[in-house]
Amino acid sequence: MKMSPALLIVGALMVFWASTFIIVGLPAMTMKETPSAIWRPMAEDEREGHRLYVQNGCSYCHSLFIRINDWDIGAERIAESGDYVAQEPAILGSERTGPDLSQEGGEHPDDWHKAHFINPRFTSPISVMPSWEFLGEEKIRKLTAYVQALGWKQADVRVARQQHWKKSAVVAYEAGADANITWLHSQVPAVWRPMPNPYPATQAALLRGKRIYQEFCVNCHGPIGDGKGPAAAWVYPPPLNFTTLRRHLEANRYIGGIFYYQIMNGITGTGMPYFKKHLESEKIWDLANYLAVSFLGYTDANIEPRGIDASYEEDWRNPYHPPAKGGD
Ligand code: HEC
Ligand code: HEC
Structure with a gap:
């Protein structure tokens, strides 16, 4: 067949439409719009937080997608397509400079996130995550609402647990140092x-x-x-x-x-x-x-009752061995 300009254009269009079909058409046809068991719609604040997540390029360092080969890094649940219903855009991310965040909701209380967004080094001293203090109070609150929703219904359970225990922690702290230690140890x-x-x-x-x-x-x-x-x-x-x-x-x-x-x-x-x-x-x-x-100024290191012989390191150099008390 003789190569003519018309044939070149027809050929190019065929290649273009074939690849568009494979990359866009096929996934759209096979994508499930049925929500997964954990899915729930986002509240307004969470949706705005999602927008901030997209605008600020959080996905350059975080994925929102747990795969089967992530079990060995402590995955909690493999992502399903139904987890991403009504998210525009569904931003899976491919880089993991930071951890995957698809089950982040309820891992920490809100105050931890606020401290972490203002300066990640506050909570994680050697973190390379940038500070988001410039976003201001209101946007940090929305971003926090969004990350606390990640994991949807599973996250809601964890968030409720954080809020439940926070009340007791605050009461104990405000009751004074001794009461606080008693509560912590209980x-x-x-x-x-x-x-x-x-x-x-x-x-x-x-x-x-x-x-x-x-x-x-x-x-x-x-x-x-x-x-x-x-x-x-x-x-x-x-x-x-x-x-x-x-x-x-x-x-x-x-x-x-x-x-x-x-x-x-x-x-x-x-x-x-x-x-x-x-x-x-x-x-x-x-x-x-x-x-x-x-x-x-004291350690109970390696005193009785010794449950396990845990270390190959010799004890005789230990300058902190506490004085023997009865039975030791
Ligand atoms: C340059 C890479 C980078 C960018 C950009 C980035 N992060 Fe991170 N992020 C990290 C790293 C590394 C960690 C782990 C250390 C830490 O806790 O700071 C982390 C941790 C986190 C955590 C805590 C996870 C946990 O439970 O320990 C959250 C939540 C988070 N990032 C949210 C975000 C959000 C939201 C954005 C965008 C506004 C963002 N990150 C942008 C690198 C990044
Ligand atoms: C984001 C801040 C934060 C970081 C990071 C943090 N802690 Fe804590 N830690 C706390 C808070 C808050 C409490 C509980 C205070 C309360 O309820 O009175 C606590 C309590 C504790 C307790 C309880 C002591 C007891 O007798 O019950 C220990 C132990 C402890 N932290 C050790 C550590 C160690 C070790 C690290 C680092 C590996 C660490 N913490 C990192 C905030 C932090």
């Missing part, structure tokens, strides 16, 4: 409370703990553990002042298990996040020893 299951830290507080363990503290905790709890980090102005109840725990130790020998449990699970309703997805077990025990030694 949240820890009984089996964890009389549990010493099974890891020895070696110099290496404490230096590891310090490093992790600086990367995750310092801007809330402060460099000297008094709860006066820069985030304190934004979260309520404010970050715990660890020195208020000294009175707990006058009556109790054990703090390791309590620290471990609270760091692992966080304290729902307060700004205190859970770290079970960020830190391995050994790092949490190291942190528990670091908090105890640095801010309380």
Whole structure:
């Protein structure tokens, strides 16, 4: 066949329409408009927050789409097309400089998000997320409403849980330091409370703990553990002042298990996040020893009852081994 200008145009149009059909037509025909089991419509504030999310390029760093191969990074639910009904645009995102946000709703209370949007370093000291303070109070509130809705009906359950526990946390905090510690520790299951830290507080363990503290905790709890980090102005109840725990130790020998449990699970309703997805077990025990030694001047590291022989590190160098009390 002889190549003529007319044939070239017809050919080009055929290629154009074929690819348009595959990229646009086929997905539109096969896309389900039936909402998934967790879907719900967005409220007005959430919709405006969604617009801010699109306008500000949050999707350059965050995905809103959990795939089957994400189970190993702690996925909670695989995304379905019915989760995206009536979202214009449905912005899945392909980059994950930050975490996937499709189940973000209720992971933290609102005050944590406010602190984090104003300056991500307040809550996550080594974060590369930019500050959104320039958006102003009202837009940050809408953005927060949107991220708290992500996960739809599942998120609503988590948000309700945060709000429920926040009331008790605030009452306890306002009742004074001792009442607050009593309440905080009543949240820890009984089996964890009389549990010493099974890891020895070696110099290496404490230096590891310090490093992790600086990367995750310092801007809330402060460099000297008094709860006066820069985030304190934004979260309520404010970050715990660890020195208020000294009175707990006058009556109790054990703090390791309590620290471990609270760091692992966080304290729902307060700004205190859970770290079970960020830190391995050994790092949490190291942190528990670091908090105890640095801010309380005491650690129950490796005392009786020894539940497990947890560490290959030798204990004989441990300068912080507490004096033996009966049975130790
Ligand atoms: C340059 C990349 C980048 C951009 C742009 C960005 N983020 Fe992030 N984001 C991160 C990183 C990294 C983290 C993890 C560390 C942290 O908590 O700050 C994060 C964490 C988050 C979290 C907390 C997740 C959790 O529960 O720990 C939320 C919510 C969030 N981002 C929302 C947003 C929103 C909304 C926008 C747009 C206004 C945005 N991000 C823009 C990088 C980014
Ligand atoms: C966004 C701020 C924030 C960050 C980040 C944070 N905390 Fe907290 N932390 C809190 C708040 C708020 C409380 C509870 C205060 C209250 O209810 O009085 C708390 C309480 C605690 C408790 C409870 C102590 C007890 O005896 O019950 C421990 C332990 C703790 N934090 C350790 C840590 C460690 C370790 C890190 C870093 C890995 C960390 N926190 C990061 C805000 C934070």
